[in-house]
Amino acid sequence: MESTRTRTRRATINDVASAAGLSRGTVSRVVNGERYVSEDAKLAVEEAILRVGYVRNSVARNLVRQKSGAIGLIIHEPHSLLFEDPNIGSILLGANAVLSAADYQLVSLIIDSERDSRRVADYLQGGLVDGAVIVSARASDPIALAVKNLGVPAAFVGHPPGIPDIPYVAIDNAAAAEAITARLLGTGRTRVGMIACALDRDSGQDRLAGFKAAMGDLFDPGLVVEYPLYTYGFGLEGMQELLRRRPDLDGVFAASDAVAAGAMTALQESGRQIPADVGIVGFDDSSWALRCRPQLSTVRQPADLLGKRAAELVLAQIRGLPSPAEVLETSVMWRGSA
Amino acid sequence: MESTRTRTRRATINDVASAAGLSRGTVSRVVNGERYVSEDAKLAVEEAILRVGYVRNSVARNLVRQKSGAIGLIIHEPHSLLFEDPNIGSILLGANAVLSAADYQLVSLIIDSERDSRRVADYLQGGLVDGAVIVSARASDPIALAVKNLGVPAAFVGHPPGIPDIPYVAIDNAAAAEAITARLLGTGRTRVGMIACALDRDSGQDRLAGFKAAMGDLFDPGLVVEYPLYTYGFGLEGMQELLRRRPDLDGVFAASDAVAAGAMTALQESGRQIPADVGIVGFDDSSWALRCRPQLSTVRQPADLLGKRAAELVLAQIRGLPSPAEVLETSVMWRGSA
DNA sequence: TTGTACGCGTTATCAC
């Protein structure tokens, strides 16, 4: 019955050592693949490891090494990010790719409540990760401030307004919005509106600003409708509202592809032809763009690069290298919708 | 210059103790909110904590407590899961909600390469998590086996074929597919095909099986096209192929809503009316379903519940309770597409 | 090349 008493205890290095008739030090060396171990010792240890079923305790290892080999990725506002943002998947995979290559483990943490927020902050502070990338922090995000005050190496995807001196990687939403609006105007439209979304985020603000800049004298505040989220539903609703205000509208800039898709549905249900009657452009070049009929003219943003560069920024800080903020290039994808 | 020498060292409990003129034990007690601490001591400790800037080292804490308070969620095949599966977001949030309520930290781990696979396995084995939920393991998944052999409390979302005695939570894909196909047949269709996908997964296999069962004598193997992924693109392609094979087709079961959306595009481009000429049904009741014109009749599956129950299954194991496999109910959402 | 001993920062169990 004694054997059952110890059935749950995990084997430690000590167990391996005595099973192999060697010392802990030697076992540790072969486990970590270090030099200065005789072939005999190595074989004996490996055999003993198998025999006692040893697996390394990373917690103890991390404690003594004073590092975890993990990088946290914080998903804030998970509802809009997970359900409406077409980029999050690419960001995750991009970050994972560079971290994996550097032998770091990416761990994604969701903040979906105040409780989550505290727990995640503890997680980051507790030494469980060596750094963090924060996705989609909005203005004066409490987690953003926490991370900054804590001194954990971190980088933001997107530029959180109001938090100075924080490394980030972003695109120039304003410039991109201005570029595609200008292109739309270039097709001869004069009465163009915008379906603006997420004005509490830098992306939303900047896209609107870019639109204004491109419109110049043509800008009419009455032709801008505002919604909280980048969704298909708000695109549909926004377009209907715009048509109500200005039936002879001949162009529209939707703040995202999903929004544009909703707007196209509204346009088509109202009997209008795209792009003959009204031209429409979006933002993201997500999978929505190719599904529309006609296909959507939009702004392409390098989502996977956002993740990659953010991860690189964190690694740079860990290594004591400079980690300057970075603005990635976007490009206009011109297709049939305008 | 001495002050700069120590600038990076974190404050420990010892630092707090000496700053407060008390012992480590007392400091530990107030940090953990235990009883048997005098009001004076509590105040002194709290002041000292602020003064020296102490934050708890969770790694050391986890080592002595022999648990981490974290549950891993493994995202396998991240490309199809993050880009094509409408359910992953709900699963994540569902799992996070129940774990958060139980004061556990959900950490999501992506496996996107052989290297990732090994690193994640180490992560799970190393004591960094107390349990794991695995999403979308396919047949004889190496990670699935690893988890099982390792003895970490775990639960699967979806039923991995070929791995016995593993707790899982799933839906009955076959029964649901049979139900909605039967409903489609009930509208008087006789020449109905299927766009089947992901036959290397249990979901793909079972949906096809359910379709067959419902069709009975009407089943024609020539009216089933097969594709690797549940995507819009394959839906488009599959529908075109089906129409080529059988121009007078009057019904189709698409293996997912995204597939159905693609198929509807193909149908409409071919000049056919939905549902007059051909009726179509999908699977998932994802956001696709309401975006289609007409709206899609489909199978609703409780994605958030999948995440919740899986998390509960893991917690049950940690607490030594039974964790029986569970099959969740689905329902048919009947709308305008058939 | 191998073994020894100490330290990583906490918590838990004792006496006091």
Place this chain on the structure above:
DNA sequence: GTGATAACGCGTACAA
């Protein structure tokens, strides 16, 4: 109520 002290499992100088 409080303060020593022994774990927790591992890495690593240092000695041998």
